[in-house]
Amino acid sequence: TQLLEQSPQFLSIQEGENLTVYCNSSSVFSSLQWYRQEPGEGPVLLVTVVTGGEVKKLKRLTFQFGDARKDSSLHITAAQPGDTGLYLCAGEENTGNQFYFGTGTSLTVIP
């Protein structure tokens, strides 16, 4: 079983602060996705990265895929209460249809 480790596991910050979530593995992935999930709902796709070293920006969110395609990070600037949720990374290896999920990061942004 491939394992994607996310850190931190839990994060509670004040509104307006910045934060970074990390997703690390010893395996190489052909693509990596980040999702945000609210309780009782399905994960909502934030971004897909496929190229080593790629950086994508989505408003206050910045995503980076490691040069070796083994790790990724999500940086949120000026966090807002609406950013609260479970953040999940998921990677796909070159073969098959299986995606491997990270261990998850539960973020709470306090107003």
Next chain:
Amino acid sequence: DTEVTQTPKHLVMGMTNKKSLKCEQHMGHRAMYWYKQKAKKPPELMFVYSYEKLSINESVPSRFSPECPNSSLLNLHLHALQPEDSALYLCASRGRPGVGQETQYFGPGTRLLVL
């Protein structure tokens, strides 16, 4: 459009009941997935269908029985479940080659409670 729909949204069943979860997508996706998720944990893969054939079964107990009637539909038949099977059940489909094939798109989930 990247919509995956699931019904029902909520389900309560007894341990002797038989019920089915349904998932549908009309994006031409050829791979569809069932996941089980407990609160604040990542989704756990149960089954993968590729071109309507079961390609991955993650050693799921036989009380869960998947079915793919056609390329747009995926069912999960439930029978004699246990209380520990209570969870959020998620369906996902994978984008087509050249059109988001690197990505899974998730439905809203079915919250299942087994009494």
